[in-house]
Amino acid sequence: MERTAIRRRLTWQVATVADVRRETETARTIVLDVPDWPGHLAGQHLDVRLTADDGYRASRSYSIASAWDDSHGSTIELTVEQVPDGEVSPYLVEVLKVGDPLEIRGPVGGWFVWKPEQEGPVQLIGGGSGVVPMRAMLRAHAVAGTTPARLLYSVRRPESVIYVSDLKELAASDDVDVRLVYTREAPAGEPRVGRIDAELIEQYAFKPEDGATTYVCGPTPFVETVADLLVAAGHDPARVRTERFGPTGGPR
Amino acid sequence: MGIVSPGFTGRRGGGTDLPPGQYLTHEFPVLSAGPTPHILTDHWEFTVTTETGEKYKWDWAALTALPAEEITKDIHCVTRWSKLQTTWKGVSLDTLLADVETGADFAMAHSYGGYTTNVPLEDLLDGQSWIAYEYDGEPLHPEHGGPARLLVPHLYFWKSAKWVRGLVLSDTEDLGFWETAGYHEYGDPWKEQRYAGD
Numbered sequence: 001m002e003r004t005a006i007r008r009r010l011t012w013q014v015a016t017v018a019d020v021r022r023e024t025e026t027a028r029t030i031v032l033d034v035p036d037w038p039g040h041l042a043g044q045h046l047d048v049r050l051t052a053d054d055g056y057r058a059s060r061s062y063s064i065a066s067a068w069d070d071s072h073g074s075t076i077e078l079t080v081e082q083v084p085d086g087e088v089s090p091y092l093v094e095v096l097k098v099g100d101p102l103e104i105r106g107p108v109g110g111w112f113v114w115k116p117e118q119e120g121p122v123q124l125i126g127g128g129s130g131v132v133p134m135r136a137m138l139r140a141h142a143v144a145g146t147t148p149a150r151l152l153y154s155v156r157r158p159e160s161v162i163y164v165s166d167l168k169e170l171a172a173s174d175d176v177d178v179r180l181v182y183t184r185e186a187p188a189g190e191p192r193v194g195r196i197d198a199e200l201i202e203q204y205a206f207k208p209e210d211g212a213t214t215y216v217c218g219p220t221p222f223v224e225t226v227a228d229l230l231v232a233a234g235h236d237p238a239r240v241r242t243e244r245f246g247p248t249g250g251p252r
Numbered sequence: 253m254g255i256v257s258p259g260f261t262g263r264r265g266g267g268t269d270l271p272p273g274q275y276l277t278h279e280f281p282v283l284s285a286g287p288t289p290h291i292l293t294d295h296w297e298f299t300v301t302t303e304t305g306e307k308y309k310w311d312w313a314a315l316t317a318l319p320a321e322e323i324t325k326d327i328h329c330v331t332r333w334s335k336l337q338t339t340w341k342g343v344s345l346d347t348l349l350a351d352v353e354t355g356a357d358f359a360m361a362h363s364y365g366g367y368t369t370n371v372p373l374e375d376l377l378d379g380q381s382w383i384a385y386e387y388d389g390e391p392l393h394p395e396h397g398g399p400a401r402l403l404v405p406h407l408y409f410w411k412s413a414k415w416v417r418g419l420v421l422s423d424t425e426d427l428g429f430w431e432t433a434g435y436h437e438y439g440d441p442w443k444e445q446r447y448a449g450d
Contacts, residue, residue: 009448009449009450010447010448010449010450012254014254014255050257050260050262051254051255051256051257051260052256052257052260052261052262053256056261056262056264057262057273058262058263058275059273059332060332061331061332087262087263087275091257091259091260095258095259095260096257096259097258100257100258101255101257102257103254103255103257105447108434108447109433109434110432110433110434111285111429111430111433112285220281220282220395224282224288224395227286227287227288228287228288230287231287237286237287237289237365238286238366240286240287241285241286242284242285242286242287243285244281244282244283244284
């Protein structure tokens with residue numbers, strides 16, 4: 001059957017932790033060496049499986065934070081935000097160390113992805129750790145993008161920003177427009193404190209007629225609000241792709 | 253059993269009545285691929301299209317006039333949360349399909365907003381699926397698929413299409429939205445059929 005050929009079976013692979021980088025008080029980027037990684041699209045995720053010494057297992061899905069480029073060898077990056085009372089994320093953020101093995105399976109997901117050959121501008125709107133798959137998209141865009149890209153990134157306070165150095169680099173380039181939105185506390189010189197609203201979308205996002213594909217990722221209330229604002233502003237719902245983040249998508 | 257994760261003990265206590273790889277939640281998480289469509293019941297319509305092209309339609313008044321059932325079921329999301337003993341009200345697909353003449357083996361559920369998911373027709377019959385319009389005694393919230401969603405609780409919850417607007421019956425199995433994007437074509441949580449080939 002033709003379909004079987006296209007739908008590759010995913011198997012567990014043993015990766016090795018090559019490096020870890022603290023991003024914020026609660027988030028860490030883990031660099032994994034994966035000898036047989038088949039490559040991935042920017043925005044895809046993978047499953048991580050932990051096994052205790054008595055055989056007990058727990059698995060969760062995490063977005064891949066790096067773009068795939070064959071020339072980069074065999075490493076990929078995950079950025080994990082520690083979930084209070086979580087089972088897997090505290091281990092990944094606090095316990096796992098360089099040299100440890102980590103079982104992974106992926107990549108997964110063919111919808112919340114950006115491909116360089118895609119037409120039209122790219123609008124990214126991330127809340128908190130929802131920026132993780134967007135970092136992969138921006139990295140892929142930096143290598144192969146030919147259309148303009150914009151990132152609207154909502155964070156609580158300056159210390160909550162992950163990928164600070166990446167974002168500075170991106171903000172300095174001509175191809176990408178980066179705008180941070182602070183919801184609780186802003187740095188000196190930034191007068192606005194508050195959530196993303198209709199005015200901000202109007203001011204900083206591509207217009208409906210620009211034909212952008214918009215990606216929205218974050219906790220559920222963030223995603224619901226932003227997606228509703230986009231639709232209300234005249235954006236075609238079919239061009240708005242969403243992904244909910246968090247332990248269970250966040251409480252309602 | 254493969255490798256051990258150094259220093260990992262786990263939280264346990266997930267419960268023995270959960271499918272493999274699932275954890276228990278008491279919240280009701282939301283997962284969808286795009287903006288939430290807000291469909292007024294005045295404009296709502298549900299259509300069953302058979303393999304010969306014949307159409308059967310119900311508007312909101314017709315749906316809610318049909319005998320409804322109270323349903324209590326465990327639900328299992330492929331993103332690994334499970335929620336036990338959720339309560340719904342809706343119309344059984346046995347009722348809706350009772351007078352539909354078909355020899356089809358497969359159904360594709362279509363939703364407002366463009367979502368699709370494929371389910372074998374036999375999985376929709378014999379008390380296994382409903383068009384649900386109440387959750388926990390309240391009208392189903394748009395975030396959770398209101399005004400009405402398909403409820404097929406014995407399969408991973410992406411099969412329970414939110415904002416459902418119709419079923420297209422067919423002799424051949426086509427793949428829906430997530431199934432095309434790498435997820436399993438059937439999605440049995442007890443066999444842990446998460447991704448294609450599982």
